[in-house]
Each structure stands twice: as structure tokens, then as C-alpha cells.
Ligand SMILES: [Fe+2]
């Protein structure tokens with residue numbers, strides 16, 4: 001592994017890496033060294049942040065409509081779902097690291113970077129767990145096409161940290177809290193307890209990720225004397241395409257500090 005020049009340098013190196021073992025190892029190593037305060041936040045030696053993260057040749061990236069959904073009652077169906085989750089987790093690694101690297105000069109306390117490196121560490125763990133499960137089922141990440149929606153959704157918020165937090169943890173990651181319980185139940189119903197156990201770990205960690213997002217979103221709003229729920233709605237309308245999809249997991253969202261006053265007004269169906 002190359003030298004980690006600083007937290008930002010390690011994050012950028014991980015984002016640039018197209019070798020996914022190296023990417024996830026660098027994410028975790030940078031997090032550990034940062035937690036132990038063995039590296040500084042930034043260094044003049046840090047490489048530039050790339051426009052796009054490093055990725056292997058496969059999977060092929062296609063429009064979201066071309067990614068097929070299949071029944072979870074078959075092994076190919078479960079592989080296809082796990083592949084989609086692996087892709088989400090991989091994007092989540094790069095997105096958490098991108099928040100750290102891109103906003104390393106923002107006026108925020110060091111605990112902001114602690115929170116996001118904890119997220120990056122766990123996303124790297126999630127990607128590896130899901131990939132291992134794919135391997136156990138005779139498949140691998142890259143075997144089928146995937147879509148680029150997550151990275152694109154984050155792109156428009158690259159110059160605004162408050163907007164980035166609204167879209168990435170509070171829209172995209174919060175969506176995971178809505179859909180995962182049904183997937184956990186379906187995996188158990190089909191008897192695939194190993195995949196269900198992987199989803200359990202992800203679900204519990206993701207509550208923490210939304211909480212990190214909500215905490216720092218509220219921090220930035222308080223500092224700028226802005227109303228958090230109204231600011232959230234404005235930023236989402238300006239930076240995220242389409243309405244939010246009900247039903248919401250109101251309990252898990254509220255536990256993470258994301259209350260209905262934030263997102264109810266943004267749904268397509270006003271009553272749910
Ligand atoms: Fe994750």
C-alpha cells in the first residue's frame with residue numbers, strides 16, 4: 001500500500017483506486033490512522049480529487065431502467081439483488097470518502113471527519129461482506145450491469161456541503177432504511193439466512209450513517225441560523241430529481257434524527 005499523506009490524501013487515493021480490494025483497504029486504513037490521530041487532516045502532498053472514482057472495467061454501467069429485477073425465490077434473483085447492493089455499497093464507500101476529501105477545508109470540527117470516516121470504514125466492510133456472499137453463491141461483483149444513479153445524484157451537490165448532506169445521507173441512505181426490512185424478511189422467507197444476516201449488519205450500521213448525516217446537517221443549519229426542515233426541502237428540490245417514494249420507515253428515520261417534518265412535504269402522495 002502506498003504512503004498515506006494525510007486523511008484527505010488517503011481518502012483521495014482510495015477514491016482513485018480501481019482495484020476494489022485496495023480501495024476498501026485504503027478506506028479502512030485511513031480511517032484507523034485518523035482515529036488514532038497518526039495522520040493530519042490535509043497535506044500539500046495530497047493528490048487531486050478525481051471527477052469520478054476509480055472502478056474496474058466491470059460492471060458495465062447502464063441506465064437504471066436496464067437493470068433487471070427478479071424474484072428472490074430463485075438463486076439468480078438473489079444474486080441479482082446482492083449484486084445491486086454491492087454496487088450501492090461500493091458507491092457509498094466513494095461517497096463517504098468524497099465528503100471527507102472534498103470538504104477537508106470546510107470549517108467543521110474534527111469530529112465531523114470522525115463521523116464520515118466511520119461511515120467509510122463501514123461501507124468498505126459492507127461491500128466486502130456482500131461480495132463474499134456473492135462469491136459463496138458462485139457469482140462476483142461485476143458479473144452483471146449496474147447503474148450510475150448514485151454518483152450522479154451526488155454530483156450536483158459537489159460545491160455545497162449542506163446540500164451534499166441533504167442528498168447523500170438524508171435522501172439516499174435514508175431510503176435504505178425504508179426498503180431493507182422487507183428485503184430482510186424476504187431473504188428469511190426463502191431460507192437464505194446467510195444473506196439475511198448480511199442485510200442485518202447493513203441495516204443496523206445504516207441507521208448510524210443517517211444519524212451522522214442528520215447531526216451535521218442540523219449543525220450547519222444552526223450555525224447559519226436556517227430552519228433545518230425548510231432548508232432540507234429547498235436543497236432537495238434544487239438538487240434531487242423526482243419526488244421521494246413512500247412508504248417511509250418513520251421509526252428508524254426518527255431514531256436517526258430525521259423526522260417526518262423534513263421529508264413528508266416532498267412525497268408524491270401527500271397522504272400515506
Ligand atoms: Fe452501507
Ligand SMILES: [Fe+2]
Nearest residue numbers: 092173206209
Ligand atoms: Fe451507509
